Structures are given as C-alpha cells and as structure tokens.
Amino acid sequence: MTPNSRPPKFTVPMLAERHRNKIPMSMVTAYDATFASIVDEAGVDMILVGDSVGTVMQGNKTTLGVSLEHMEYHVQMVAAVKPRALIVGDLPFGSYQASTEDAVRSAIRLIKAGAEIVKLEGGVHVADRIAALAHADIPVMGHIGLTPQSYHRMGGNKIQGRSSGDSAGTKERLLEDAHAVDASGASALVIEGVPQTLAKEITEKVSCPTIGIGAGVHCSGQVLVMHDLLGLSARTFSFARAYAQMRTTAVDAVRQYVHEVNTGAWPDDEHSFD
Numbered sequence: 001m002t003p004n005s006r007p008p009k010f011t012v013p014m015l016a017e018r019h020r021n022k023i024p025m026s027m028v029t030a031y032d033a034t035f036a037s038i039v040d041e042a043g044v045d046m047i048l049v050g051d052s053v054g055t056v057m058q059g060n061k062t063t064l065g066v067s068l069e070h071m072e073y074h075v076q077m078v079a080a081v082k083p084r085a086l087i088v089g090d091l092p093f094g095s096y097q098a099s100t101e102d103a104v105r106s107a108i109r110l111i112k113a114g115a116e117i118v119k120l121e122g123g124v125h126v127a128d129r130i131a132a133l134a135h136a137d138i139p140v141m142g143h144i145g146l147t148p149q150s151y152h153r154m155g156g157n158k159i160q161g162r163s164s165g166d167s168a169g170t171k172e173r174l175l176e177d178a179h180a181v182d183a184s185g186a187s188a189l190v191i192e193g194v195p196q197t198l199a200k201e202i203t204e205k206v207s208c209p210t211i212g213i214g215a216g217v218h219c220s221g222q223v224l225v226m227h228d229l230l231g232l233s234a235r236t237f238s239f240a241r242a243y244a245q246m247r248t249t250a251v252d253a254v255r256q257y258v259h260e261v262n263t264g265a266w267p268d269d270e271h272s273f274d
C-alpha cells in the first residue's frame, strides 16, 4: 500500500461512527512492533495490546501474572510503528481492582506509553472505574462475559451466560453488566465467550459498539488473538479460526536451516564474503 492510499487513522470517535453506519470493525492482538506492523498493513481497525500476552507470549496458564510494567513495555513497542489502527491498551489484573484512583493512574501510564483507549474487565463492579476514566478524558473499552482475569472465580476459562439466576456469569447478570458498562461512558464493549443469542441481545440493547470473541456474528465487530488467527499456537480453540498455519511454516523453515548447518550447505558462497 502506498502512503497516499493509506486509509485515515482509526480514532475513538470512529468507533461510534462505524457503529452508527453499521460497518463491522476488526480487532487483532499484537504485542510488538513487527507483528503490529503486519496486522496494520493488513488493514485491521484496532490493535489490542492484550493481557493475553501472559498466555501466548509469556507462556503462563493465565493472564493473572501480567504487570502494568509489562503492558507499558508492549504498548510502547506497538505504538512505535505508529499504526493506522487504534491502539487498545489492556489494564492487567491488579492495576484497577483496588480503587478508582488505581484505575485512573494505571490508565494514564498506558496512555503515556502510547495507548489510545484502555480496556478493562468487569461490569457492574467496575462501573465507577469506567466513569472515573471517562471523567479523566480517557476512552474506555469494557469487557464482559468470559473475563480471563476472573479465572479462579469462573473455575477456568468457561463460557458464560448459559445459565439464569443471580450469581456472577448468568444471563441476567451479564445483561446488567453490559448496561452498567455502557451507561458509565464506555466507548466500546468486548463480549467474550457467551452464547450468540445473548451477544445479539446485548448488542441490540447497549448504545456503544460491541466487539465479539466467541460471541457469534451479531456483534458490531470481532476480535481474535493474533497467535490463533495466524496458526502460531500449538493449541486450538473452538471459537477461533486459524487463517494460516504459520507454526508449521516456521518449524519447517528452522528444520531446513538446522539440516543445512548440519550438512555444511549453509552458508553458501552467495552469502559469504571474499
């Protein structure tokens, strides 16, 4: 793509505009400059510097160990490529749960690192954090449903919203959560791991755009973790599609290199100096 044909920078007000015009939005995670430039060149609307960095990059079972310092570091790397896509910085576990003041201070650090909107998990219980951030002029993306930072409460990363009742994660509670996030001033809402009928109902009821993952086609946009989309992970998920098999390609390439080193075929004359 030539610089002249590059679409305009995707900004926070464009979330509402695209939603109004019913144009779907795409979001993909990236955690460093190389992959941020790849997904940006491919025309994604939003780059989520997600705390999924804890599982896909750091190799941990959950996202709970990710620190604010880790997130600042990864946001800085993504921001360095000055993407056309909107940079979404994920607030990690522990950076906003204790108080609204923590939420505002943590969000300011991600904005200073280069995030253009911050994301945080939860519904009714974080509504005051979202309002405080909006009051501080920091755009917010909510995240409800299967919220990986609630790993222990959920008993693992389990689909939410299938049952009814009063406890956390029921259909009724998720509708309340969605309403609370929307009413507190969030600019968008991620819905993860819920039945598509519920995601559709939430999307119809809230005023902000919804971004789904494992939530069906009726959301205003979709998000995937880059490693799943590119087939980089050894694991697969029923809600994610691998649009390429990059792990196989990478293993084959490195295997070929190892073979050529072992047989003396690398380096050849063309790649050697006289």
Ligand code: KIV
Binding pocket: 029, 048, 049, 050, 051, 052, 053, 090, 143, 190, 192, 213, 223, 225
């Ligand atoms: O951290 C992340 O990648 C996320 C997405 C799964 C929405 O929160």
